[in-house]
Amino acid sequence: MLSMVIVDDEDIIREGLRDFVDWSVMGIRITGEAGNGREALQKIRELKPDILLTDVVMPGMNGLELIQVIREEAHPVEIVVLSAFENFQYIKSALKYDAVDYLVKPFNQIELEQVMDKVVLQVKRDKLIAEFIPEQTLAAGGRTREGRISQEIVKLIERRYMEKLSIQDIANEICLSINHMASVFKKETGDTVVDYLTKVRMMHAKRMLRDPSYKIYEIADGTGYADANYFAKVFKKYSGLSPKEYRDQWS
Known part of the structure; x- marks a missing residue:
């Protein structure tokens, strides 16, 4: 509740x-x-x-x-x-x-x-x-321009992780150059924008893999990956398991 x-x-x-x-x-x-x-x-x-x-x-x-x-x-x-x-x-x-x-x-x-x-x-x-960026980082950062920019990036990624979202798309959305955006986000969170986007996508992929009604290719598409094979490679690199091996743990 x-x-x-x-x-x-x-x-x-x-x-x-x-x-x-x-x-x-x-x-x-x-x-x-x-x-x-x-x-x-x-x-x-x-x-x-x-x-x-x-x-x-x-x-x-x-x-x-x-x-x-x-x-x-x-x-x-x-x-x-x-x-x-x-x-x-x-x-x-x-x-x-x-x-x-x-x-x-x-x-x-x-x-x-x-x-x-x-x-x-x-x-x-x-x-x-908050699972990925400690709450105190966001709370403290929110009082500065750089902190507010980082919060906007975080919210944007969480809202649009399922799209074919590129780093250029994110930079365009918040009206910054890629280099400036990357520098601010890394300083405020300790993550690169690419790494954070991957974290969010993998978190949602794990959630979907625990539901057997989803096909692997549907999960790939639902987390922003057009190529299911590439999704599987990214997932294994991130989690140490293939999508099927991860799913089998929950069956």
Whole structure:
């Protein structure tokens, strides 16, 4: 279960979200709630939730101020913003602080589930990323330009590892030269971009190999390799086993 804190200064909205939504079916458990930004910040610091669902228009510390402090303190929490339509400018500002998505009040159950499914997927991706790059590296680095660039590269690779993604594609996406990008990423993470891309692909390949319904060529294609034989060579070099030998361990 992923943990979540709900923040809204309107008791009826906060209580409705808490009591009338079956969060467990989404894999979420509410671990805290708050009626304003200052109270919410304390909850974030103490409870370290995976997800924050917050209103933006609140007395005292508003939602945007809360999100800004959360990002400055580098809390690894995914944020969903609640706002009335007439306050859409607040939503645009929140997205600049890497809020994952937003919900415009009033919203229905389907809209809520669609947004939360997206957020749950992002949290799971972040946890997979953390297996390769220590969280403190990303958290500390996120406060510098080089750290933010590295985070963007990591997120881009996790989002598009299944494509025929080249190093030039990544450099183009973040608007840097290949050499500059490679230098920054190596300095911040200790990995080359190529090595990190391979790590992510191999991690997902292992996950798919444990499912016998996938053919080897489907796994190759699903991890960005057009040639199944080349995929097998890369996999053996990375893991010490051929894809078939790795699969046989799980049968």
